Amino acid sequence: MSASSRCDNDEDTIAAVSTPRGAGGIGIIRISGSKSLDILRSLMQRLPDPVQNSHVYVSWARHPLTREKLDRVICFFMQAPATYTGEDCAEIQGHGGIVNMQRLLDAVCAAGARAAGPGEFTKRACLNGRMDLLAAEATAGFIEARSQRAARLAVQHLSGSTLRYINAIIDSIVETSAAIEAHIDFPEDGLEPLETEKWLQVLTESIETLKSLSRSYDAGHRLMSGARVVLAGLPNAGKSTLFNALAGHDRALVDPEPGTTRDFIEAQDERDGLLITWVDTAGVRSSAPGVEAEGIRRTIKEIEKADLTLLVVDGVNDTEDDLVNIALKLCESRLIICVNKKDLAGWDTRCAASAWPDAEHFAVSAATGEGIDAVVGEISQQLVPEEADSDLMLFTSRQKRFTQAACAALERAVQRLKEGSFIELAASDLYEARDSLGALSGRLLHEKVLDEIFSRFCIGK
Numbered sequence: 211m212s213a214s215s216r217c218d219n220d221e222d223t224i225a226a227v228s229t230p231r232g233a234g235g236i237g238i239i240r241i242s243g244s245k246s247l248d249i250l251r252s253l254m255q256r257l258p259d260p261v262q263n264s265h266v267y268v269s270w271a272r273h274p275l276t277r278e279k280l281d282r283v284i285c286f287f288m289q290a291p292a293t294y295t296g297e298d299c300a301e302i303q304g305h306g307g308i309v310n311m312q313r314l315l316d317a318v319c320a321a322g323a324r325a326a327g328p329g330e331f332t333k334r335a336c337l338n339g340r341m342d343l344l345a346a347e348a349t350a351g352f353i354e355a356r357s358q359r360a361a362r363l364a365v366q367h368l369s370g371s372t373l374r375y376i377n378a379i380i381d382s383i384v385e386t387s388a389a390i391e392a393h394i395d396f397p398e399d400g401l402e403p404l405e406t407e408k409w410l411q412v413l414t415e416s417i418e419t420l421k422s423l424s425r426s427y428d429a430g431h432r433l434m435s436g437a438r439v440v441l442a443g444l445p446n447a448g449k450s451t452l453f454n455a456l457a458g459h460d461r462a463l464v465d466p467e468p469g470t471t472r473d474f475i476e477a478q479d480e481r482d483g484l485l486i487t488w489v490d491t492a493g494v495r496s497s498a499p500g501v502e503a504e505g506i507r508r509t510i511k512e513i514e515k516a517d518l519t520l521l522v523v524d525g526v527n528d529t530e531d532d533l534v535n536i537a538l539k540l541c542e543s544r545l546i547i548c549v550n551k552k553d554l555a556g557w558d559t560r561c562a563a564s565a566w567p568d569a570e571h572f573a574v575s576a577a578t579g580e581g582i583d584a585v586v587g588e589i590s591q592q593l594v595p596e597e598a599d600s601d602l603m604l605f606t607s608r609q610k611r612f613t614q615a616a617c618a619a620l621e622r623a624v625q626r627l628k629e630g631s632f633i634e635l636a637a638s639d640l641y642e643a644r645d646s647l648g649a650l651s652g653r654l655l656h657e658k659v660l661d662e663i664f665s666r667f668c669i670g671k
Contacts (some may be wrong), residue, residue, distance in 0.1 A: 224326035225318045227311045228670030246300040248320040263289045274321040296338030329667025343652035359483035360433045376651045379416045387640045413572030420617040429594045430605035436485035437593045443522035445493030448550040452491035452576035473490035482590040525549040525557040533565035548574045612650035
């Protein structure tokens with residue numbers, strides 16, 4: 211059987227600890243497969259006959275071979291197909307703890323189950339038609355969500371809002387493909403210009419939707435994984451003071467002597483529903499001795515991989531020549547410019563404005579906190595714009611890859627239809643687009659795609 215229908219491991223029953231590793235009040239063993247009820251019966255000291263579906267029982271769990279008492283547990287059985295995986299399932303809830311959970315899992319495996327692989331429960335749910343791939347990825351995203359907005363994005367995918375858009379596009383492609391193939395099969399009927407215009411309109415609308423989806427990836431990925439914001443600038447610009455203010459505690463050492471920071475320092479904080487990793491770095495200048503030079507090299511490396519660079523300018527002491535020099539080093543970076551030390555006499559923005567005439571500048575005082583809220587608001591807007599919070603948002607590279615592939619295939623089909631030639635190739639392009647979207651949503655399941663998705667899941671999910 212191919213991966214495109216349902217799971218065929220009817221005799222292969224899996225089990226895993228589904229609660230986090232470590233001490234806890236409760237630990238849960240999940241079981242899925244045709245032997246689930248038999249395994250439950252072989253472990254439990256006392257179960258009625260018949261066992262009622264989804265009815266909770268309390269019993270001593272014993273090892274199926276030695277009959278050693280293991281734990282007093284709560285257990286229940288759930289009959290297919292109305293279960294998470296679409297198979298017969300069971301759960302055993304015992305006292306938490308690494309040793310106790312391992313003893314119970316060993317007993318379950320001795321009774322006929324095998325240890326599940328990463329994400330195997332959810333993989334079976336997909337293969338058995340209980341869940342689409344977008345919802346499966348959202349399940350992992352929900353577990354790993356590191357902010358409120360990330361959790362909301364996962365809920366959108368779990369509820370099927372993105373899937374509905376994808377399925378609507380697939381249906382329109384299938385309908386257009388059928389019309390084009392009918393013309394290929396019966397060319398004597400001729401091709402009406404109005405009919406071509408209808409096809410072009412449908413496909414163009416689909417392309418615009420897919421482009422919007424593709425553009426949403428950067429914001430969606432940042433919501434799920436967090437963003438990295440690097441504080442850079444000349445020595446003694448007040449980067450570490452601003453870093454501490456953003457982090458909410460004194461994470462970096464602050465000293466009047468220039469060059470205090472020799473390596474980068476990180477701190478995480480959730481702002482406006484987005485998890486941000488703030489990175490304080492060594493001051494950048496044209497020449498520096500020894501270890502400071504290595505610190506500058508690391509600063510440049512951090513800037514290159516940052517989502518955003520917060521350039522801190524000393525509004526009192528930095529000169530235009532110094533700022534022009536650092537501007538050349540940061541010319542490829544995405545910048546927000548903070549002119550710091552507004553609380554001191556002699557502060558102005560003229561040097562910063564001259565070095566970056568087209569950039570927006572924020573007047574701040576890291577020492578007093580003035581202007582910092584405005585900077586954080588701008589950071590959030592640039593990394594995840596408010597309009598990005600919608601039903602149409604991707605957050606994995608796999609989703610983006612298949613969306614772009616489908617869009618490219620549709621654009622080729624549109625171009626062929628406009629030229630009025632090679633209509634057979636246009637039909638082939640539409641098939642390619644449909645298959646890419648099918649792989650995205652789960653209408654078409656490929657083993658390689660499944661392995662890519664579920665290899666990142668935790669055991670027990």
